[in-house]
Amino acid sequence: MDGRERVYDRRWGRDVRDAVRCAGLLLALLLLVDGGSGRLTARRCLLWLALAALLLLALFPARVSAGEDWLGSRPLLRERRVRTDLLVSVRCLDGISQRLLLRDALGARVRIDPEVLVRNPELWLRLEAGARKAAADGLLLCGRTALSRLSARMDRETARAVFKVSGLE
Template identity: 60%
Template sequence: MGRLTTRNVAGHGAAPRRRNEAVVYDTTWGGEARSAAGCAGVLLGLLLAIDAGAGTLTVRRALLWGALAALLFVVLWPARVSAGAGSLVSRGLLRRAEVRTDRLTSVRWSDGVAQRLVLRDTEGHRVEIDPKVLVANPPLWHALDRDARTSLDQGVLRCGETALRQMAARVDRETARTVFNLSGLR
């Protein structure tokens, strides 16, 4: 029998993976997935009802409306985000992306219509996540923040301290607002 060995892939004193750490999931994903399915279903129902009411519904048109509703479903389907053991994973309908959060090289805000937090690691992997996911799930944010600090301490994180501070302030602000609302102080 051969010996099992472990090696430090990142080198330079990278922190070992925490194998006993629980994986943290996005708790809002289920509701967003149901909303995506509901919107697609409502659109399909409305289009079929309007077409049937006008007397123009055919099999071909029903298939077209079904394809349109399916396209809306794919566009609205949320990515399922999870974090644990030094990694962050984003799973969509068509792709899966993973980044080593304990070996981040950059964290930045993306430019565009939808605001995204873009994470890159030393292995060249890239994940884009909606910052609302981190705001709605403080344990997910804390897992990312802890590992990003590890990257910073190791000198691997070269770009992103400002983005991390902005994200931390946003999470803290929303958490405080939630606590005040729940306690009746607001």
């Protein structure tokens, strides 16, 4: 693979379809229940449509991509990028869903789901190469532990996939 080539999250399209299906199913159920009770009006239909649209916005996945020395995330409108070779901080944010917050020396920040890196080894390799460069240059001040944990997880997932493919699981 050429170092200048851009790599993407391969499951992004499927995740978008799943978000649309979930919002569509909610809308259908709400309209069905409301219609079955005889209380469906145009106003309530618009309310249910707005609720389904809000669910779609909440579930819509960010499109993660990477190139040589950068990693980007595009939630809905604007892509945010960090220079992986200039990383100063990598933090693991816990909450309802785990997130990885990357910050570079230029002040740019990107928040991504670590599961995207697990599902897409090409993205992980780009991030890891840039982070190694930043650490060697003395820029990566915070986050070596988070990266080593993520690296161990990547190794476990890779080994599990090899055992599964070879029938040794």
